[in-house]
Amino acid sequence: MLNYNDIKPGVAVLVEGEPYVCTWNNIMKKQQRRPVNQTKLRHIIKGNSIEYSFQQSDKLEEAEIEKRPAIFIYERNSEWFFHDVKDKSQRFSVMEDEMDGSGHFLKGNTEVETLWFNEKLFRVKLPIKVELKVTDAPPDVRGNTAQGGSKIVTLETGATLTVPMFVKLGDVIRINTETGEYVERV
Numbered sequence: 001m002l003n004y005n006d007i008k009p010g011v012a013v014l015v016e017g018e019p020y021v022c023t024w025n026n027i028m029k030k031q032q033r034r035p036v037n038q039t040k041l042r043h044i045i046k047g048n049s050i051e052y053s054f055q056q057s058d059k060l061e062e063a064e065i066e067k068r069p070a071i072f073i074y075e076r077n078s079e080w081f082f083h084d085v086k087d088k089s090q091r092f093s094v095m096e097d098e099m100d101g102s103g104h105f106l107k108g109n110t111e112v113e114t115l116w117f118n119e120k121l122f123r124v125k126l127p128i129k130v131e132l133k134v135t136d137a138p139p140d141v142r143g144n145t146a147q148g149g150s151k152i153v154t155l156e157t158g159a160t161l162t163v164p165m166f167v168k169l170g171d172v173i174r175i176n177t178e179t180g181e182y183v184e185r186v
Contacts, residue, residue, distance in 0.1 A: 002062055004037045004054040012044065012063035015052060019044040019063040019117050045122045066116040070124075072106045080106065080124070082114070094124055102177045104159035105130050126177040131186050132156050137169045 005027055007013060012021045020041035029035040037054040044063065054060070070082040073091070080103050084090040096103065098121070105126060106112070113125040136154035149165040155173075163182045167173060172186040 002060040004056055004058045004060075005035075007037055007039055007054055007060065012065050013041075014061045014063050015041065019065075020050070020052075021063075023049070044117055045120065063117060068114050068116060070112055070114045072108065072110045072112055074108060075103065075106070082112070082124075085111070092121065094121065098122065099124055102126050102180065104157055105132065105155075105175055105177050105180075107132065107157050128178060129174050129176055129183060131172050131174050132159075134163075134167060134169055134171045134173060137167060137171075140165050 002011070002013060007022050008025055009022050012019060014020075020043055022039050023042050024040040026038045027035055028038055034056045036056075039052050039054065040049055041052055042049045044065075069085045070092075071085055073081045073083055075081070078096040080094045080096075080099060082092055082094065094103075103124075107130075110127070110130070112127070114121055115123040115125065132155040134153045135156050138151055138153075140151070142149075150162050151165060151167075152160050153163050153167060154160055155175075161173075161175065161180075161182060163173065167182075167185060174183040174186055175181070176183050
């Protein structure tokens, strides 16, 4: 059981039987009143957000989230296919809306972490940084370089990304999957 002040960003709780994860909190103490923990909670499965205030007398149950490693196999028609790390015969697929828009940075045999609640997959966590090869890059064209100059390249997974001018065809670049931005040339 969790106390009202244990609800901090990243903590998963059950509110009225539904699983939520805290994204923001503020413990407010007013004069001659009991403290209140104001929070913003995001529903783990549905994705909607609510604001909820926990009183000092509230006792909460922590949501049981299971982390399982998996291997990405391939993507077809906006559906990503994975298998369990230990047992290749245990395959499962994830639709595009559950990938949080970062699925286009996955290439075959990449290990990911999957999050499950009550035997239902709700999120796939990619490695924070991945290395991908540039398969199509336009030639360098000097123009307005006062802001540094950039161009759009295509990666081996089919994703497009804005990179600095010095990145060429065949280069391997490192990408932050959380922000979807270029980090460095490898």
